[in-house]
Amino acid sequence: MQIYCSQQHINNGSHRFCTHCGEALPLSVGQVIDNRYEIARILGQGGFGRSYLAIDRQKSRKTCVLKEFAPNIVKPQELEKAKELFEREANVLKKIQHPQIPRFHASFQAKIGTKDFFFLVQDYIEGDNYDQLFTQRQSQGKSFSEEEVINLLHNILPILTYIHSLDIVHRDISPDNLILRQSDNLPVLIDFGGVKQLPADQGFWRTQLAVNATLLGKKGYAPEEQLLQGKVYKSSDFYSLAVTALVLITGKEPNLLYDSYNGVWFWGKEIKVSPKLEAVFKKMLAYKPSDRYQKAEQVIKDLPLPSLSSTPQTMQTPTNNPHPYITKLKTEVVAPGIKRARTLHSGVHNKTTLFVQKIPMPIWLRPFTVSFIMTTGMLLTGAGVFALGNFAVKGITSITVPQIEVPQIPSINNSGNGNNGKRSIQQISSRLQKLEISANFFNNTVNEVFYTQKPELNKRQLTEKPADAALREQWNYVADQLLNNIEKANLSETARKKIGSYSQQDSQRWEQLAKAGRLGKYKSFQDLRADTYQTFEPLFPGQERGKLNQKTFLQIWYAIASDKVENK
Template sequence: MIGTSSKLPNGIILGDRYRIIKQIGQGGFGRTYLAEDTHRYDEKCVLKEFAPLVENDADLQKAEKLFEREAGILYKLKHERIPEFKALLRTKVNGKKLLFLVQEYIEGKTYYDLLQEQGKFTESEVIELITELLPVLEYIHQQNLIHRDISPDNLIYRRADKKPALIDFGCVKLAANAVSRSQGFLVTLVGKKGYAPEEQMRSGSAFPCSDLYALAATAVTLLTGETPDKLYDAHQGKWHWQERAKVSPHLAKVLHKMLAYRPSDRYQNASEVLKILNKHQPSLVNSLISRIQTLVVAPKNRVSSNNNSSISHIEKQPTLQFTRRITNNLSRVSTKAIAISQVVSRQVNKLPYARRIRPWQWVLITIAAAIIPGIITFSTIQNIRSAISLSGIRNSVSKTIYVIRKTINLPVSITSRERNQQQDIYQRVQALNIDSGIFFGQVDREFYRQYPEMENVALTNSTEHLKYRRRWYQIAEDLLRQREREL
């Protein structure tokens, strides 16, 4: 039977080009090797052997043609989170023909390895992983492809940029399976048991929502530290993982839908999941800005007390009435501005699982304190100017504007340059339409990796923390540049 092969010795050169460093894996259709490309300054690459179980050379040629077709599909994929397909290698070793798929080598650790080393992942870490991978899956599915084999083993935390990459597409296994099945041999399942959904494991059917299922199964494995066989009741077709991981009700609901037994009961595409996740996690500053804008429309109106919030809701009033009474209500506007700034600080303590002020939360607090007066002043000026045209009243308006600026001037102990840098970072995050909490959490993790001694220290506006603040800004700007280059 053709298809079996011996392990290649380390140091052997294939095709006068690829030097084998070591074997790094073995599957149903051959071995996987780490190698060096001697034609590209010893650049590392991965060689995946293709050795399906067939009876004769004619069947092998048929398998190779099918493999080449599938490899051609991989070649068309151009995404930074997917290893680049480089070449098909046909060679001979000791008279035996061998066929390899040559791919980019992604240096880093698999998420399975990370789980073994550091233990269970936090909710924020899992949300970050999911939101990073959903756009990758959306791209793949738009190419009419299904990955079919998502699991912690096939996700790599890339060392170069600290981002997840998706490896080991199942379409190569599909090519081998098609030929093996036609010859009456047992086929190797495409997908890992426990991670792949029932429709894929039983009949080979796969849809975009099948990949979403596998991604959710990976997520609950990382959250609980347990493999799917300990979390899934095959008899009832139900998952039982929530008692082993403390997560927010919203994330639990999203994962529950992604893990639905019937494909029609799941989210049908990656963008749908991403939209749901982002919708539920609005930026803290965004929500405050929206409340401020409501506040400054008409400060004349009656203020209603609310026991659950220190900010009152004010109904709209005609612009003319607002103009006539603006001076009498300056103190009220000022009081509200200060109250909002205080609420920003208190909101941090209400964040789920927050035990201290994180650097990103400190930045949002400072930004909010800086922009609140500007928003109120700007909105007030625009309402006044749009409603008044008499020159005499314009003089009063100028005095009013001066009083507003004087009255609601909230002290911020950082320089205007640093405050502008904070606002620029926040505005760029908003322009990229990414969730600020998730992004700033990513910045925090990199910051703490570089400065572990700051893990339990609350970052402040003091000169003592100036160098740390500058480094935090630099990390945020570096990550933003990476995101912007991806567009």
């Protein structure tokens, strides 16, 4: 019998790994694992292995989900580390016991052929996820009503109360990670699992790294502190839940509801909800984590009361797709400049992206970071999914793991810093990390310069196409030159860290100090202003006095002034 890997390479049925690419091949239907779990069919696959619907021979042939981790490891010490991480993950999963979260049953290691494989066993949930439910509504010219979404929030928030009490943050709430359970019509939160995930060739899960930040979340659903900095708070879940609710109500992708460049939600335009619900959403979606709700109970208190006439039981499940289907979320390497055109409810809707990068990348570079797409959000019609995925757990010790090799983007000639070498995004990122400057500020400033130089682009996103190669190279050059000039400013660490947060209040404070005679050599604020421009203008020629953008170059001006005040 011939079998195929995800790359469609032909292999002999007796092989466990693809002889062409080394990928672990699927287990055979009818094969029994650990003398207990009989493989019924494959549910999905990704970089770490596969998921199977299995029959538990020791529990009256009850169905369950068997999640396979297939680390492609040879060295005994590496295998031991894999086992250690796997067991740590399983111990965390055992903590979660909630009626609206699929139950964890077991974890074990099994030898198949000459290789060791790790498995997790969890509940198999019958039902349809909210992405599928919405697709059906849309096909009928309908959408979720505000009352239905309010009821959904009232049913989901107690789950967050529970997991947050365990210091667990889900980090990946979205329509396809919420299942309307067939048995009781209650929403079930799925997609739990490892603390951090390794790349495809190692197949087990990783804790937070000491050097490389492993960032998880769906673009548009995850807040910026999560995608850019890897920082996760309990309020991050409230943000994702609010985006999910808005998507269900409006039927539009997050990027059509939010202007990421200016940080503005389209309230009253694309988003039309009642004033009370809008106020709740605005607080859940606050840019700063500290400005959001801190507890699920607070959200519940402010939410409109649930409507008895719009309970989840009234929501129809799809009947025109009797056979389960799986969306294969395969591992991808995304080149710089990618902007994928896709509709919200396509077959590959809302892939969870694993961003592996050395520092928070600029917002503009989000689509360009190397991403590994995992199978932790499998879409099943009439079949359900199992719960395995991504959350953050406090107090887990960082470990040393093999370095991840990341493809380099087209590099540019860097003559601005005297190195006469090649400057890649990774190198730019490394410099940005050392300077400890806000990625949001950096992105906005580079974009301002780049799109001023290229007005014909009308601020469109660059693509990975060869036609945009020169433009991507120019963007890199602008970024590199900006870093060169910031470095030449010799700013203090304190001043650099505050870039992006300076405001008119700072200049007002300095003006008051000058009036009080407490600004050292500067007799007036105008003296400080003139001295600051003497430093600023040679570094950033062409920036007109009095016309600096508050979000970009004026931030650098403030940083220079701040150092002058401190060294007065």
